[in-house]
Amino acid sequence: MAKRIILFLPFTLAILCSELDIGTDIDKIGNIIQEGVIQAGWSYSDASYKSSPPEGEIYFYVKGLDLLGPTFEVTEFHHDDEYKDDEHKWVFMNITIDEKIDGLFKDIRAYKVIQECVDRDGGTTIKMNITFKAITCDPVTINWLKVCGEPTKTKDGLNIGFSKTSSEIVSGGIVTKNFDGNIKNKNYIVQNEEITTSIFMYNVNLFDKVFFKEPYIITDHEVLYPTISGSMAKSGWLEGEPLELVITYNCKVKNGFKEEIILVLELPYFHDLEIHFFKICGAKGDSAISVSTVFIVFGVICVCLYIFFKIRESSIDFSTLKENFYDLLNRFRRSKPLAQRQEEPEEAEIDDFGKIEVNVHTLYGTT
Numbered sequence: 001m002a003k004r005i006i007l008f009l010p011f012t013l014a015i016l017c018s019e020l021d022i023g024t025d026i027d028k029i030g031n032i033i034q035e036g037v038i039q040a041g042w043s044y045s046d047a048s049y050k051s052s053p054p055e056g057e058i059y060f061y062v063k064g065l066d067l068l069g070p071t072f073e074v075t076e077f078h079h080d081d082e083y084k085d086d087e088h089k090w091v092f093m094n095i096t097i098d099e100k101i102d103g104l105f106k107d108i109r110a111y112k113v114i115q116e117c118v119d120r121d122g123g124t125t126i127k128m129n130i131t132f133k134a135i136t137c138d139p140v141t142i143n144w145l146k147v148c149g150e151p152t153k154t155k156d157g158l159n160i161g162f163s164k165t166s167s168e169i170v171s172g173g174i175v176t177k178n179f180d181g182n183i184k185n186k187n188y189i190v191q192n193e194e195i196t197t198s199i200f201m202y203n204v205n206l207f208d209k210v211f212f213k214e215p216y217i218i219t220d221h222e223v224l225y226p227t228i229s230g231s232m233a234k235s236g237w238l239e240g241e242p243l244e245l246v247i248t249y250n251c252k253v254k255n256g257f258k259e260e261i262i263l264v265l266e267l268p269y270f271h272d273l274e275i276h277f278f279k280i281c282g283a284k285g286d287s288a289i290s291v292s293t294v295f296i297v298f299g300v301i302c303v304c305l306y307i308f309f310k311i312r313e314s315s316i317d318f319s320t321l322k323e324n325f326y327d328l329l330n331r332f333r334r335s336k337p338l339a340q341r342q343e344e345p346e347e348a349e350i351d352d353f354g355k356i357e358v359n360v361h362t363l364y365g366t367t
Helices: 002-017 284-313 319-334
Strands: 021-023 057-065 073-079 091-102 106-117 123-133 140-149 158-161 188-190 196-203 209-212 216-218 227-229 236-239 243-248 255-265 273-282 348-350 356-358
Touching (some): 073 091, 073 106, 196 236
Parallel strands (some): 188 273
Antiparallel strands (some): 057 106, 091 106, 123 140, 158 196, 196 243, 216 255
């Protein structure tokens, strides 16, 4: 019996250890670690969660079995700058327990990670990590990126163009002049006839790879509502073959309006890419009919107002028309209803032969 218990104990502990869930918020528990498994974007090899420069604190909500199993606590935390002297450090890190929520069987703890950046020129991206461990379970380490300042490092060899081998949009990790939002007179314009646009991203060095987050578009959704598709539409690694991004513009206006579009591509380890260009929705001639109609209606209104005021200013005597109207009304009142009228006797005439004839009166005379 004792042997069975000893053999069963590791299996039981393994089940209890797999109950670990960690999230970035109380309602997102499990988006970092779910049932003991690290989710995509939080491991050492693919850390892609990016904490922005103003974000001086980040929270991790840890849920595990408390009464029936192990309690996970922070045992270690590190970052790339920790071994540098204070003059060359970009970030200072510390961890405290911000909140503890006890349930009947579940224990939720909110750990607050302080990650304060040093105020200095330039910028960098630093990898951070924190390790959770319970007495009977293996340690679990999660990784993320902390951005301090404005990272200036670009990804050499990263190109984006309208074909699998061109670089009209991004060349060597730098946005070209025609797509740079800081150069107002050089922006690329997508004409009205172009409903979709395909662009391709690739590395010059086929053996190199770079991680990118899901692209997104900033524009005025009252003018157009762009959607993206293709192999580049989801976050992942760029390695080997070029990736394609298809932009479908979905214009909502047809008056030739030109609207700016900003395509944002975040590169966790490098300077983000902001691609600026314009899209024309419709043709300017499409609105000519509506404009001419407005002018016609406006002209008719003006003519009617002119006639109205001229009549008011004229000396036309309406008294005669008024008297005739009242006379006609009185005649109508004095007349009998049609149902009460009696048929008038027809005029009978006797001819020379003593025969009686009837005169029938018509509109054309007497017959």
